[in-house]
Every structure is written in structure tokens, then in C-alpha cells.
Amino acid sequence: MHREDFPMLENDIVYFDNGATTLKSKRVVDSMDKYYLEHTSNIHRGDYDSAVITNELYDGTRDVVSHFINCDSREVIFTSGTTMSINMVVFGFMKYYLTDKDEVLLTKSEHASNILPWIVLAEEIGFKIKYIDLDDNYELTLDNVKKSITDKTKVISIAHVTNVIGDVRDIKSIGEICKKKNIILNVDGAQSVPHMKVDFKDMNIDFLSFSGHKMGGPTGVGVLVGRYELLEKMKPLCYGGGMNNYFEDDNSYELKEIPTRFEAGTPAIAEVIGLRSAILYLEDIGIDNIHKHEMELKKYLVDKLEKIDNITIYNKNSNSGIIAFNVDGVFAQDTSVFLNHYKIAVRAGNHCAKELKDVIGIKNTVRVSMYLYNNKEDIDRLVEALKNNKEIFNVVL
Amino acid sequence: MDNNLRREIILDNYQNPDNRGLIEDDSYLKVNTNSESCIDNLDFMMKIEDGVVKDIRFDGEACAISTSASSIMTRSLIGKKVEEVREILVNYQNMINEKDYDSEVLGELNVYDEICKQPNRKNCALLPSVAVDKMLGELGNEK
Incomplete structure (x- = not known):
């Protein structure tokens, strides 16, 4: 097509090799070229015309994402990619949420970025990582998910589609179980969001990560979508410009609202604009x-x-x-x-x-x-x- | 060298490599090469006594180029003095990296003299020499 x-x-x-990265349409590259050649400017508080255009495109991309995967615009955080998104969940949220009494469920077919951060945090906090068994086709069954859950299970962190076997997990059913049992469901959507309908709300997902470059967009940009109540408890991993309201010499400070507080420094503006074009392109098809x-x-x-x-x-x-x-x-x-x-x-x-x-x-x-x-x-x-x-x-x- | 002969030697060393299989022996130097640029993953072990390489062994999962190169490299180095080994490694690495080298000291390793035509396979061919280099480095540290 x-x-x-x-x-x-x-x-x-x-x-x-689309699991690794995808080709870029002319439409995506043109939109980034346009930013670089016609309206280069930083976001936040620009009073001149090109800055207004850039700001609208950048912030407007949250609405595009929200429409694409059915979440609120304020739940959309731009990151550098899926890896960064998952690290933000693990080290910005889970670090303050989990204790040494808890268990986190993963599977052995997860990508490194959904295992290694957990191993490192477990080293620090002492919670237990358990792997849900896969069936004879190396796939994840709902039964095996249910069997693995104990009173100590606080998090299930799994890919929607795994990147080797390509099995599609029944996220909606897993999400229902998690909701009933007060388990946080963290979903790696890198291999699913570009290829099939993912509905953040309907599937009861708590955190969802995906990358721009695997969906026809540019490298260097990705998204973390988090349920708003959880984002309120998440801490930024980066501090600096663009994410604070004020800071004083008595060490007092106040951070900006969600999601801006999670995007310190000048973000990947051209890439966010490219991501916007990529999503609109997918929606057209x-x-x-x-x-x-x-x-x-x-x-x-x-x-x-x-x-x-x-x-x-x-x-x-x-x-x-x-x-x-x-x-x-x-x-x-x-x-x-x-x-x-x-x-x-x-x-x-x-x-x-x-x-x-x-x-x-x-x-x-x-x-x-x-x-x-x-x-x-x-x-x-x-x-x-x-x-x-x-x-x-x-x-x- | 004739292309068919070259291919035959490489394939033979891939399908029936020499010195493949590790042993339990603490007197050996050991190293794992899990290269960042390719998926080859080989373990090497080498025994040096009185400045002479007595044995080198390797095992693991790797492509035809790095497996065959490990076979030929280990065979070429066993029995050589450490100084000779260093000379072979330098010349071998120069050959792969398209620099000046002395083909006389390389013997059978000359079968890889055209690997530079496939840049994405250079690291495969270099893998055993990198491994031996690392182990010689460890030897230096022990002194």
C-alpha cells in the first residue's frame, strides 16, 4: 500500500526490518523540513509569528496522540522513545511506589528496555521480579497471567506485541484483572501502536510507551501515556528550564503542571512535529x-x-x-x-x-x-x- | 588466492572447526567476546607456559566468518611464542583493516585478505584476534 x-x-x-525501525514518508520529512526551513523557533512563550506556529504544532500533537490512542491530551508526555518512557515509569514512579515486600511480573520475551530497568531498581529496593510462564508457542496466556498473580503482585509490565515472536497479548483482559486487583499495568506498545488499534482507556492501561520511529516517524521522539492520577505521583527524572514555575534562593521551587513538568529543556521539536505527521498519516490509511x-x-x-x-x-x-x-x-x-x-x-x-x-x-x-x-x-x-x-x-x- | 579454494578453506573450518569446546582448567586465561556490532558470542581460553602458547580453545554461537577465523587463528597460534603471537595479531588486524601488513607471517590466515570488501564482516573476522589481544592484556596485568 x-x-x-x-x-x-x-x-x-x-x-x-520494520520491527527495528520504519521507513519515513515524504509527508513526515516535509513537515520537519518545514519547521527547520520556515518556522524554526523554540516552544514556550514565543511572541513572534513563527513561535506561535511551532507552539501550536508541538502542543497540538498531544491532541493528535490523544485521538489516536484514546487518552486525555494532558496524559501525553513526549520522551526520546520507548526506552526513556519505560525508564521514567520505573525510576520516576515505581521507585517511590514499590517496597521490598512487592512482586513485579514480567515475561522472558520482553525487550531489554522492559527488563533491565526493573532488575536495576530491584537491586536498590529489593522487590521480587517474577516471570510469567509462556506456553508452547512462546505466547502469554490469560491463565498463566492469573496463575502468577499473588497478594504481593503490584505491577505487571509487558509488551503488547513482543518483538521476536510477535504474539499479541490480550491487554484488555489483563487490564480488567489488574484493575480488579489493584495492580498497575505497564504496557510496552513499541510493536503494537504502529500496527494495530490500541485503546488506552478501553484496555485499562496505566502506563503506555511507544516510539515515533517505529511508526513512520522520526528517531529521537516517543511517548509516555500515563493515567493522570498516577502521573500526579510520578517524579521527573530531569529538572531545568521549561518545567518549573519558579525557584528561589531559599531553595523553594514549584514545578509546572502535568505533562510539561516531565519535559525539561528544549524538547525534540522537529521530531514531535514529524511524529504528528506520522500519526495523521496512519489515521488517513x-x-x-x-x-x-x-x-x-x-x-x-x-x-x-x-x-x-x-x-x-x-x-x-x-x-x-x-x-x-x-x-x-x-x-x-x-x-x-x-x-x-x-x-x-x-x-x-x-x-x-x-x-x-x-x-x-x-x-x-x-x-x-x-x-x-x-x-x-x-x-x-x-x-x-x-x-x-x-x-x-x-x-x- | 583462488576464490573457490578460499571459500572451501573457510567453510571447512566453519563446519569442522579445530579447538572448539572449552575445558575446566583455572590455569587458562579466559575472555568472552560479545561484540556490540554483531551477534557473535564466543568464549575463548588460552594457556601460556614459559612465554609459549600451549593451547587455545573457543566455543559459542557465531557466524561462518568468525567461527572459521577462530579455528584458523587458534591453530596458527598454538606453539608460538607470545612475541610471535603479537606480531601475527598486528599483521592480521592490519590486513583486515586494509593497512600495510606482512603476509608472510600470516600463513593460512591469508584466506581473509579480501574480507575488507565486505565491511560489515570485518568485525566477524577480527573477533578471534580481539579475544587473544584481550587475554594477552590480562597476562600483562598479572605481571
Whole structure:
């Protein structure tokens, strides 16, 4: 769909590394260029025309986000990306909320950014991290979530869609359980928000993080959405200009309202404007259409891959456009270098989910992750290349 | 060198590497190479006695280039004096990084003389030399 909007596709490449980052539409880059070339100015208190335009675009992006994922505009905080958003939750909120008596539930297929901050905070506070069991397809079932919850469970922190297996977690049902049991639900939306409908309120999410660059937007910008009552208790990790009302020589000070108090210093203005264009672009196409398109492509790819003898697929059934596989007996990186010879971009590795190896017994996979601009011709090209996999070493060595 | 021969040597060392498999022995120097730029993850161990490399072993998950290079590198270094090892490493790293080098001292390691044509594989080829370098550095610290 809409391949003409993405100039990089003019180079005859097949881009299947959308889980890592996505291509940028001309519309997104143009909006950032416009800021840099026509109305560069800082936000907050500018009295001249260009500053007014910039301010409206920047703050107005909160309304765009709020419409896109159904939250209040004042619940939208701009961050540098999902990693920063989750760190703000862990070190700005959980640090003051959790005690050594508590338990936090994660899964082993989480991205590093949703495990490592917890490990570091647990070191400091002494709460217990427990991993909810995954099923035989490496997916998270509602039953296993229920089984893992104890009286001590204070937080469940999980990805909506995991970045290796691509399984879609039933966040709405998990959210209902959490609400009943007074458990905070922290959701890593990096791989879901760009690809499917995420409804912050309807799903009973407490904190939701996502990144601009994985949804056709620029790098360097992301979002943390937090339930307002929780944001009132969250502390900023950064202090400085733009986030205070006053400070005096008797050390008294007052911070600005939420969400501004969480955005110290000059933010990534051009990137927020780019994010705005990216979201409006996705809304024009329709997020449900994007999901449907990716699922069609996934089925088409799995059907074809299954016909090739020596390929193992790890996540045939997951409900997202992510496929993890290996050519039997070939290291994932050799396969991805081989595919690069056909101008096909995929990713090889553990995809930052380092604990998943304990579960699937294999550390590295080749990952194909799709987006709205991929098509069946892309898949045909990948399949044709993989049919020649006996030639891998003749090509890469 | 003929391309087919080069490929054959590399592939043979990838599929049947020498000196693969670690042992329990505290007299060895040990290092893990988990490179930031690629996904290879190999452990190395090396025993030095009287200034001579008595043994080097490695194990882990890695691509064809770094696995084969580890096989050839370990084979090339066993039995060499530490000074000779340092000379081989410097020349090997220069070869991979497209600087002047002496191919005479590299022997079989010359099969990687064209790896610079694939910049994204340089680190794969360098991995065993980085590992041995690190272990030699530890040796220096112990003195």
C-alpha cells in the first residue's frame, strides 16, 4: 500500500526490518523540513509569528496522540522513545511506589528496555521480579497471567506485541484483572501502536510507551501515556528550564503542571512535529487496514516458507506481521548477509530479548517484520532468495 | 588466492572447526567476546607456559566468518611464542583493516585478505584476534 509515499523504496530494496525501525514518508520529512526551513523557533512563550506556529504544532500533537490512542491530551508526555518512557515509569514512579515486600511480573520475551530497568531498581529496593510462564508457542496466556498473580503482585509490565515472536497479548483482559486487583499495568506498545488499534482507556492501561520511529516517524521522539492520577505521583527524572514555575534562593521551587513538568529543556521539536505527521498519516490509511494488510502478508509468507524444506519458523500463528525463522544449520547472521545480496533487509540476532533463549532454546533468529508498504512482490523476492539457500556460503564467503 | 579454494578453506573450518569446546582448567586465561556490532558470542581460553602458547580453545554461537577465523587463528597460534603471537595479531588486524601488513607471517590466515570488501564482516573476522589481544592484556596485568 502507498509505496509511492516512501522515497527509499525507489531504490529497489525490500525492507523487512520494520520491527527495528520504519521507513519515513515524504509527508513526515516535509513537515520537519518545514519547521527547520520556515518556522524554526523554540516552544514556550514565543511572541513572534513563527513561535506561535511551532507552539501550536508541538502542543497540538498531544491532541493528535490523544485521538489516536484514546487518552486525555494532558496524559501525553513526549520522551526520546520507548526506552526513556519505560525508564521514567520505573525510576520516576515505581521507585517511590514499590517496597521490598512487592512482586513485579514480567515475561522472558520482553525487550531489554522492559527488563533491565526493573532488575536495576530491584537491586536498590529489593522487590521480587517474577516471570510469567509462556506456553508452547512462546505466547502469554490469560491463565498463566492469573496463575502468577499473588497478594504481593503490584505491577505487571509487558509488551503488547513482543518483538521476536510477535504474539499479541490480550491487554484488555489483563487490564480488567489488574484493575480488579489493584495492580498497575505497564504496557510496552513499541510493536503494537504502529500496527494495530490500541485503546488506552478501553484496555485499562496505566502506563503506555511507544516510539515515533517505529511508526513512520522520526528517531529521537516517543511517548509516555500515563493515567493522570498516577502521573500526579510520578517524579521527573530531569529538572531545568521549561518545567518549573519558579525557584528561589531559599531553595523553594514549584514545578509546572502535568505533562510539561516531565519535559525539561528544549524538547525534540522537529521530531514531535514529524511524529504528528506520522500519526495523521496512519489515521488517513486506517490502523485497522494496516493490521489486516500485514496479516494477509504474513499468511502469504508463512504458506510459502513452509514449502521450503530446511526452514524452521518459530511463530507461525502469532497475530502480527513478525516472522522469526532460521535456515537449518545456518547462523542467522549468515542468512541475513546472504539476503542483503538480494537487497533484502532483515534482522538477525536476539532482537534485544536476551532471556527468550531460555524458552525457545535458540539465541538468534532471522526476523522479518512487515509494515504497510510491504507487498506480495517483496515476499516473492524473499522466498525466491531463500529457495537458493543451498548457495548461502557461496554467496557470503 | 583462488576464490573457490578460499571459500572451501573457510567453510571447512566453519563446519569442522579445530579447538572448539572449552575445558575446566583455572590455569587458562579466559575472555568472552560479545561484540556490540554483531551477534557473535564466543568464549575463548588460552594457556601460556614459559612465554609459549600451549593451547587455545573457543566455543559459542557465531557466524561462518568468525567461527572459521577462530579455528584458523587458534591453530596458527598454538606453539608460538607470545612475541610471535603479537606480531601475527598486528599483521592480521592490519590486513583486515586494509593497512600495510606482512603476509608472510600470516600463513593460512591469508584466506581473509579480501574480507575488507565486505565491511560489515570485518568485525566477524577480527573477533578471534580481539579475544587473544584481550587475554594477552590480562597476562600483562598479572605481571
